[in-house]
Amino acid sequence: MSDTTPDRTTRHIPDRLQSPLSRALKSWEMLLLIVAVGIFILNALASPYFLDPWNLSDATFNFTEKAMIAFAMALLIISGEIDLSVGAIIALCSTAIGLAMTAGAQAPVLVLVGLGTGLACGAFNGVLVARFGLPSIVVTIGTMSLFRGISYIVLGDSAFTGYPAGFAWFGQGYVWWVITVELVIFALAALIFWLVLHRSNFGRMVYAIGNNATAARFSGIRVERVKFILFLLTGLMSGIAAICLTSRLGSTRPSIAAGFELEVVTIVVLGGVSILGGSGSIPGVVIAALVMGLVTFGLGLMNVPGIVMSIIMGLLLIGVIALPRLWTMLRRR
Amino acid sequence: MLAETDAPVLSLRGIVKTFPGVRALDGVRLDLYPGQVTALIGENGAGKSTIVKTLTGIYQPDEGQIIVDGVETRFPTAQAAGDAGVTAIHQETVLFDEMTVAENIFIGHAPRGRFGLIDRAEMTRRARDILTSIGADLNPSVKLLDLGIASKHLVAIARALSIDARVVIMDEPTAALSHKEIAELYELVEKLKRQGKAILFISHKFDEIFRIADRWTVFRDGQFVGEGVMAGTREAELVRLMVGRNVDQIYPKRPARIGKPALTVAGYCHPTEFDGISFTLHEGEILGFYGLVGAGRSEVMQALFGITQPSKGAVRIGEDVRVIRSTAQAVRAGIVYVPEDRGRQGAVKGLPIFQNVTLPSLKDTSRNGFLRLAEEFALTRTYTQRLDLRAASLDQDVALLSGGNQQKVVIAKWLATRPRVIILDEPTKGIDIGSKAAVHDFMSELAAEGLAVIMVSSEIPEILGMSDRVIVMREGRIAAEFEGDEMTPENLVRAAVGIEGEAA
Numbered sequence: 001m002s003d004t005t006p007d008r009t010t011r012h013i014p015d016r017l018q019s020p021l022s023r024a025l026k027s028w029e030m031l032l033l034i035v036a037v038g039i040f041i042l043n044a045l046a047s048p049y050f051l052d053p054w055n056l057s058d059a060t061f062n063f064t065e066k067a068m069i070a071f072a073m074a075l076l077i078i079s080g081e082i083d084l085s086v087g088a089i090i091a092l093c094s095t096a097i098g099l100a101m102t103a104g105a106q107a108p109v110l111v112l113v114g115l116g117t118g119l120a121c122g123a124f125n126g127v128l129v130a131r132f133g134l135p136s137i138v139v140t141i142g143t144m145s146l147f148r149g150i151s152y153i154v155l156g157d158s159a160f161t162g163y164p165a166g167f168a169w170f171g172q173g174y175v176w177w178v179i180t181v182e183l184v185i186f187a188l189a190a191l192i193f194w195l196v197l198h199r200s201n202f203g204r205m206v207y208a209i210g211n212n213a214t215a216a217r218f219s220g221i222r223v224e225r226v227k228f229i230l231f232l233l234t235g236l237m238s239g240i241a242a243i244c245l246t247s248r249l250g251s252t253r254p255s256i257a258a259g260f261e262l263e264v265v266t267i268v269v270l271g272g273v274s275i276l277g278g279s280g281s282i283p284g285v286v287i288a289a290l291v292m293g294l295v296t297f298g299l300g301l302m303n304v305p306g307i308v309m310s311i312i313m314g315l316l317l318i319g320v321i322a323l324p325r326l327w328t329m330l331r332r333r
Numbered sequence: 334m335l336a337e338t339d340a341p342v343l344s345l346r347g348i349v350k351t352f353p354g355v356r357a358l359d360g361v362r363l364d365l366y367p368g369q370v371t372a373l374i375g376e377n378g379a380g381k382s383t384i385v386k387t388l389t390g391i392y393q394p395d396e397g398q399i400i401v402d403g404v405e406t407r408f409p410t411a412q413a414a415g416d417a418g419v420t421a422i423h424q425e426t427v428l429f430d431e432m433t434v435a436e437n438i439f440i441g442h443a444p445r446g447r448f449g450l451i452d453r454a455e456m457t458r459r460a461r462d463i464l465t466s467i468g469a470d471l472n473p474s475v476k477l478l479d480l481g482i483a484s485k486h487l488v489a490i491a492r493a494l495s496i497d498a499r500v501v502i503m504d505e506p507t508a509a510l511s512h513k514e515i516a517e518l519y520e521l522v523e524k525l526k527r528q529g530k531a532i533l534f535i536s537h538k539f540d541e542i543f544r545i546a547d548r549w550t551v552f553r554d555g556q557f558v559g560e561g562v563m564a565g566t567r568e569a570e571l572v573r574l575m576v577g578r579n580v581d582q583i584y585p586k587r588p589a590r591i592g593k594p595a596l597t598v599a600g601y602c603h604p605t606e607f608d609g610i611s612f613t614l615h616e617g618e619i620l621g622f623y624g625l626v627g628a629g630r631s632e633v634m635q636a637l638f639g640i641t642q643p644s645k646g647a648v649r650i651g652e653d654v655r656v657i658r659s660t661a662q663a664v665r666a667g668i669v670y671v672p673e674d675r676g677r678q679g680a681v682k683g684l685p686i687f688q689n690v691t692l693p694s695l696k697d698t699s700r701n702g703f704l705r706l707a708e709e710f711a712l713t714r715t716y717t718q719r720l721d722l723r724a725a726s727l728d729q730d731v732a733l734l735s736g737g738n739q740q741k742v743v744i745a746k747w748l749a750t751r752p753r754v755i756i757l758d759e760p761t762k763g764i765d766i767g768s769k770a771a772v773h774d775f776m777s778e779l780a781a782e783g784l785a786v787i788m789v790s791s792e793i794p795e796i797l798g799m800s801d802r803v804i805v806m807r808e809g810r811i812a813a814e815f816e817g818d819e820m821t822p823e824n825l826v827r828a829a830v831g832i833e834g835e836a837a
Contacts, residue, residue, distance in 0.1 A: 013717065015687075015710045016728040201695040201702050208692055211683035218640070218678040219746065220664035220693040278683050 028272035032287045035320060039291060043298035050301060057178035061248065063267070063293035064182040065241040066260060067285070070267040071193035072234040074285045077268055078197075078210045079230055080277030081136040083125060086238045087260030088147035093117040093242030095151040098160030098252040107166035114243040115236060121147060122235015126228040144261065151254040160252040171248025182244050186289075189237065194282040206230070210277035266317055267292055291316075340403065342367050342531045343388075343419070343500050348397035350383055357383040360397070361557040363550055365500055365531040370522060372546035372563070373535045376575055376793070376826075380555040381535050385504055388533075389421045390414035415441075418499035422489045422506055428477055435460035435473035438492045463491045467521055483514040490521060501525060502533045507541060519545055537625045539568055539830050551575055568832055569823075576793055576822040584798030585770075587777045591801065592616030593651075595785035596668070596754045598637065601646035606632035607809040610646070614754065614785045619776065621800030622789040623825050629809035630789045631673060634756045638670035639663040650753060664693050667753035671743050671760060673789070675736065679743040682732035686724055687713040689731050689742050694749045716745035721771050737768025744772070748779075755779065756787040761795065773799060793822050805829050 024030065043050045050056075069086050076083055096117040097110045105113070121143070128139045173181040197203035205226050208216040217223050241260075246252055271288035273280025295316060299309045341364040350358040358380045365371050375381050386392040387399075390408035398405050401417050408414040428437050435457045436443075444459065446452030460473035469487040477485060486506060493501050503522075507515045522545055525532060536542055542549065543563065550560040551574040559574050594613050601610040607629040614620050622630045636643045639657040648655050655666045663669070672678035681689055690713040691698050698708040713727050720741040724734060731742055740760065747755060757776070761769040776799060780786050790796050796803055803820055805813045805828035813828035815821075 013714070013722065013724050014726045015714075017726045018728075195703075199703050201699050201704065204688060204692070204695060204704065208681050208684060208688070212677070212681045214677050215679060215681045216692070217660055218638075218670065218672055219681070219689075220660045220669075220750075222659060222661050 029281060029284045029287060031323070032270070032272065032284060032291065032320070036287055036291045036294065039294045039298065043294060043301070046298065047301040050298065053178045055297075055301075057180060057183075059293055059297035060180060060183050060186075062296045063289040064180075064186040065245050065257075066264050066267060066292070067186055067289035068189050068241050068244075069234065069237045069260070069264045070271070070285050070289060071189050071282060072230070072237040073264050074268045074271065074273050074280055074282065075193070075197060075203075075206055076136075076230045076234055077265075077273050077275060078277055078280050079206045079227060080210045080213060081129060081227060081230065082140065082265070083122075083136065083231065083234045084140040084261045084265075085121070085125060085143040085147055086234060086241075086264055087257045088144045088151075089118055089121040089235060089238035090242040090245060090257035090260060091151040091254055092121060092147040093239050094246045094252040094256050095154050095160070095254070097242070097246055099154065101160060101163055101167075106164055107169070110163070110167055111170075111243055114246070115239045118235045118237070118239020118242065119232060120235070121238070122232040123228075125235065126231030129231060130224040130228040148254065151256075155252070155254045161250065163247065163250055167247050168250065169247070171244045171246070171250075182248070185240065185244065189240075190282060190286050197282050202226070202229075207278065210274075210279070263292070266313065270317055270320055339366050339369075341365055341400075342402065344398075344400040345384070345387070346398045346400065348384070348387060348394045348399075350380075350387060350392055350394050357555050358387070358394070359555040361552060361555070362560075363533075363557075364548075364560070365533055366548070367499070367531050368526050368529045369547040370526060370532040370534050370545055371548045371550060372542040373533060373550050373552065374542065374571055374575060375552035376791070379552040379575075381552060382504070383555075384552070385421055385423075385502055385533075385535070388414065388419055388500070388502060390419075412441075415496055418497065419502070420493040420496060420498040420500070421502035421504060422486065422493060423504045428485055428488060430478035431476065433474050433476055434464075434471055434480070434488055434491075437477055437488050438463065438473075438495050440492075442496060459495070460491070463494050467491060467494065467524060468517075483510050483517075486510070486514075486518070487521075494525075498530065500531045500533065502535070504535045505537070506534075507536065507538070515541075537830055539571070539832055542571075543568070572823055572826050572830075572832070576826050584795070585774045585777050586619075586799055587781045589617045589619065589780050589801050590783075591618050592783060594649075595651060596637075597649040599647045599649070601633065601636060601643045601648075603632065603636060603641065603809075604644050606641075607636075607806075609810060612804060612811070612814075614787060616753075616783045616785050617780050618801050619780050619786045619788055619799055621796040621803040622787060622806060623791070623793070623796050623803055624806035624812075624829050626791065628806040628829065630806050631758055632809075633806070634670060634758055634787065634789060635672075637663070637668060638756065640670075664750060664752075668756065669693075669747035669750060669752040669754070670756045671740070671747060671758060673758040673762060675739055675743065680731040680734075680739045683730060685728045686717070686722075686731055686734075686742055687727045690716060690746045690749055692746060694746075712749050713745070716749050717741065719748075720745055720775055735764075735768070737764035737771075740764055740768065740772065744775070752784070754785045754787070756789070758789045759791065760788060761790075761792075793825060796825065797822065807831055 073083060093114045097114050100110055100113040125140055125143055128134050129136045170181055175181055175184050197206065205221050208219065208221060209223050209226055213223055245257060267288045268285060269275055270291065271280065271284035273284065295313060296309060299312060343365045345361065345363040347360045348358050349360055361380065361384065363384065373381055383392060387394050390411040390413050399408060406417065408417065438460045439456050443451045444455040446455065457473045464471050464473065467487065467490060469491065471484055471487065477488065506518060510518060522532060534546055546563050548560065548562050549566065549571065551558045551571065553575060593616055595616045596614040599611050602608050610633050624630050635641055637648065637657065639660045639662055642658060648657060650666050650668065657663045657666060687709050691709045694712060698705055698712055710727055722741045723738055731739055734742065760772050776786060788799060797820055803815045803825065804811055805825055807829055815824055
C-alpha cells in the first residue's frame, strides 16, 4: 500500500457503493410512509366514515394550503434560513385581494393581486436577509407583525365578503370527481419543487449553501442571490395559498391563517428536513403533509376537540423525530 | 545589569507535545528570569503557540518537566497555571466585551464582601489602582466593547497584574497596535521588569526584540536550537538559527516555460489589510508569496478571488481588464482560489465528493439547468484520478476523507473549471507527506501545461523548492521580490521581518 510511486492507472474508485434504491428503502421517508399507512389503517378501523371518498376529499383541505408553502419553506430551511411570516403574508395577500374585490376587480385580477402581494412580501424579507445580512428568524418575526398589522389597520373588526363566483373555483372547485383544484395545485407544486430541489443546479446550490455557506461562496456560488430567490418563492407560494384559502372561506378577516407558520414548519421538520439546514427532501415533506392531514381528519371524525388535536400533533412531531435517535441509543446498549 | 547568577522563576525541560501526525514540541527547553524579558523567536510553526498553551495549562505535555522556583510542578488546568502566577496576554486575548473593565480584570477572583457576594465598590477601587499603576487612563465601569484594541490590551495587562502574576507571557502584543501605542507598551514592559516579573515576549519583529528583550531563545520545527543574552548578539546570527535547516527536500519542480502575462495586478489597496499591491503573473509560472502570518497575503488573494472588494486598483487577466466583485465573477474570469482554511472555506462537508467537485462547473455538466449525474461522475473521475484521490466511492461524504484528500477534492473542483490562474493558499499545511508530494507534483505538472500558479506558503523549503519567483509581503505591502540566486532563506526572512541592509 505504501508504494511511493502512485499507481494512477489501476486505482479505480466506484461511483457509488450503495444503489439509490437501497438507500431509499432505508431512508427517513420510508419510515414516515410506514407511519402514514399505519395512521390510515387506524383511522379506517376507528371510524366507519373515514373511507368515504368525499370525506377523504374534504380531508385534503387540512393540509393542501399549508403544504404548498411547506415545499418552499423546505428549500429555505435546507439553505439554513427560515420564514416565520408566511401566515402574515397570507393575511396581507388576502386583504389585498379583498381591497381589489371592493374596487370591482374580477377573478383573474384578484389572482394577480394575490400573487403580486406574496412576491412583494417575499422580496421584502429577501432583501433584509440576503442584502443586509440580517438573521432571517428575527427579520421574519418582525415582518410577521408588520404584514398582519397592516391587515388589521385595513380591516379592523370588519371583514371582506362577497367574492365573485369565478373566484370560488380555486378553493371550492373540483377538477374531476373528488379531486379538488387545491389538491391538483398541491400535486403540481410537489412535482415542480421536487424537480427544482432534486434535479436542478439550483437545488444543488441550496444544499451546498445549507451545508456550508462560506465554502459555497468560496466555490463561486452567489449565495445571496439564491437566498433571495428562496424568499421570493416562499412569498409566491404563500400568495397562492392565500388565493386558495380566501376562495375557500369566501371571506377575509385579519386573523386569517393565524398560526400557519408553525404548522408549516412542523410539516417541514416532520418531513425530515434538518432544522439546522443542509438536508431534507420533497417526498419527505409530501408524506409529512399527508400524515398531518390524516391525523387531523381522523381525530376530527372522533370528535376530538381542537386543543387536544394540537397536543397530539405536538407529541407526534416529537415522537417521530425522537424515534430514530432512540433506536440508535437502544441498539448501542 | 543582567545578573547571570539569578535563578530562573520558571524553567521548561525536555518538553514533548505531539498531535496526530505532528511533533509540535520535541524536547524543548526554556528559562524565564525575574525582572528580565526573554524573547522567543521562531518561524511560523516552530512551536511558539504550543509552548504558550503548555505554560498556561491549556495543553498537557506528553513528556518533560515544568519547574517553578526549582520545584517540579504541573499545570493540569488554566486555573492551576494562574495560581502558580503564570498569565498570558494573547494575540487576541480572551476578554468579555459585554462586561466592564473592572469585571474583566477581576473575573474569577473578584473581591468578596458579605454573604460571598462580589464587592463592587472594592473591585472598582482596586481596578482603578491597578490601571493607574500601569498609567492607563481608563474608567473601570466602562464596558469593554466601547474600548479600542490598545485599551483592551491594557485591560489584559491589568488582569495579569491583578492576580499578582510572576510570569507574564506576551504573544505578539504589538500586532494590532499603532506606533504610539507600541511605545506605551514598551514603557509598561519596563515597569513590569522593575516589579521583578519574568516576561516571555513573542514577536516576529526584530526591531522590537532588540529594543526590549534581555535574552533570547530560538525554536525551529518544534526543537530548541539556541539561547543567549541579547547584548552582543547580531541579527544575522538569529536569522541563521531561525531558518538554518537544510533545504534538502526534493521538490518535483520542472523547468518552466514562462509565457505571456496571465494576471496583472495594479495598485490593489484595501482600507485595512493591504496597500499598493502590484505584480504580474505569467503563464507557466509558479509565483511564491512568502511572509509572516498576518502579512496580508491571504487577504490579497481573497480580494483577487472576489471575497472582499479592494478600495482601489485594477486586474488584467490576459488582455482584458476585469472587475471582480464576487467569487462567481472571479471563476468566470478564470481565477480560482484554494483556501487555507479547508474546513470552513474549502470542502462543503455533508455533500458527497462528486457534488463538491462539480459545484462550480454545474453549467457544464447540466442541460438547461437540470443535473446530469453521469456527466458529473465522469468529470469528477477525470480530475480526482489525476490527483490520485483515495476514497471509497465518489458518492462518499467529503467529511469522511483525510485532510490531504479533502484538499485534493478542492483542487479537483477548481481544475474542472479549467482556470487560467490558480491561487493555492498554504496548499500543504497540515496534510500528510504522501498527499503533500502529490500536491507538489501536480502543481508542477499544471505549470508545465501553461497554467499560472500563485502559491502562498509560510514554509521556506516549499517556497524555495516550488517557485520560479518569490514575492515577500510584510504588513500589507510587498516588501521584496526575489528571483534565481537571490532566492535564499536568509533573504526571505530578512524581507519578511523587516531587516534592511547588512548582507547575509
